[in-house]
Amino acid sequence: MTRSSSVASAMTSGPPWILGHRGSPTEAPENTLVSLRRALDLGLDGVEYDLQPCATGEPVLLHDETLDRTTDGSGPVRTATLPEITGLEAGSWFDPSFRGEPLPLLEEALELGRNSNGDVAMHMIELKDPTLVSEVARELRSLSHPLSVRIASFHRSVCLEARDLGLETMLIATRATESDRVFVRDERISAYATAPGGWEASAAPWSCEQWSWAVDHPEDLLDACRRPLFGFNTNRPRRALATRELVRMTPEDDGPFPLRVPLLEVPEPHVIERGGAVHGEWSGSWNIRLQVRNPFGFGVRAALALQLHGGAFQVAGLPVLLRLRPGERAEVPLSIEGGSWSPGNDPVIQVWFEWEAGPGRAGGAGTGLLLDHPLERVRSLHLGEGALRLPMLREHPGAPPASAVLERKGDALVLSVEDPGDVADARAILRLGHVVRVGGHGVRIPLPADLESLDANRSLLFSAGFEGRSSEGERVLRRWCGGLPYGLRSGAPGRLFLRRS
Incomplete structure (x- = not known):
């Protein structure tokens, strides 16, 4: 589109x-x-x-x-x-x-x-x-x-x-x-x-x-x-x-964003191979349902499409054209398979709302509003009182195994490098929400002060990994999911659910 x-x-x-x-x-x-x-x-x-x-x-x-x-x-x-x-x-x-x-x-x-x-x-x-x-x-x-x-x-x-x-x-x-x-x-x-x-x-x-x-x-x-x-x-x-x-x-509308897109949960480390194509560990196969609603006070045509920014994906279910009355909602089934070796460059779902001319508004072909929503690949983690071992992604063929250990200690999360793999002088990196901390062999980050008042089903944005140097002296980053380094090209961060004692 x-x-x-x-x-x-x-x-x-x-x-x-x-x-x-x-x-x-x-x-x-x-x-x-x-x-x-x-x-x-x-x-x-x-x-x-x-x-x-x-x-x-x-x-x-x-x-x-x-x-x-x-x-x-x-x-x-x-x-x-x-x-x-x-x-x-x-x-x-x-x-x-x-x-x-x-x-x-x-x-x-x-x-x-x-x-x-x-x-x-x-x-x-x-x-x-x-x-x-x-x-x-x-x-x-x-x-x-x-x-x-x-x-x-x-x-x-x-x-x-x-x-x-x-x-x-x-x-x-x-x-x-x-x-x-x-x-x-x-x-x-x-x-x-x-x-x-x-x-x-x-x-x-x-x-x-x-x-x-x-x-x-x-x-x-x-x-x-x-x-x-x-x-x-x-x-x-x-x-x-x-x-x-x-x-x-739409000054009277108080509903959610007109395009609702579920998260794509990436399974634990694996490699997808289909027809000779290797998609890498940041990949999967998903059957989801998109939700679109008409927030306007008049009827619209809604054209949905998928926009790819990288990776290799096979898609069934889009593009599709809907006609929606004022306030009407619709679901669109979507099957998507594939991915990439590394987080980032997630697909985007676009919806083009188009309408006819009416009282106080221009209309006709080419008149409309384009909205979009990322189709984010993520990992989720449920952490209780014990420690969890986090296997790092292999972001290129032949990357050796690497891992870190995450645990909750009082009012903080603590990440420690367990197996640095191909990383020399590894420094642990932990992200919680919009805060990133870099340490040495380990790093600590405080939990939100109002954690106990949060809904038990509500997650925190989270990512973990470590950085250092390769044998050639180049910077190396190993990570459990997207969101590191903090920025646009790193993919979506994971979701952390803290189980209460």
């Missing part, structure tokens, strides 16, 4: 205001000018990007502390001089078509002053290093064009320093807390942002703008647009814009 939402050209702006997280990182290399421009060209209200200092003090657009992942350089960015930074290439790691894309400086990003609608672009600038505040303030003061800026940080001290320099500030957190609510009120902080779902437990009024970061999943996007938040950033610009338009068009 190659359609794009024809209503996109008429989409209204916020709130909620939608910013591209590191630009448009599914379509261009993150934190580059081409990625930021792409986000604005798609119709987003602004962009979010990260800053790190180089050795000579200039702010550089980079998320990591090191250059290794997203450039052809290596080592800490703070040890690289400005001439060295300007000579780096930051595009080909994403795709060869972006070869030659430079690593930008803050002053270059600040030149992006307008979005595709001609409105002043919003810039959410996350400072990864507290020493950057004064330099960023200096560059913002020297701007000759208007710009809407929020200086964002997980650290209160950074927010206070930026506020004292006259900047609009944003405190970032994973979940909204009463302590933070009081802090932003008393210290006159402009904005507060949580991870997806981070506002659920906060019923008290806030004195500032309410934001969320990295809002990508359809249900989270729907909640962000209905709440509504003042704004959020996203790695999925097209999905976010379509969801905002859906909410605008």
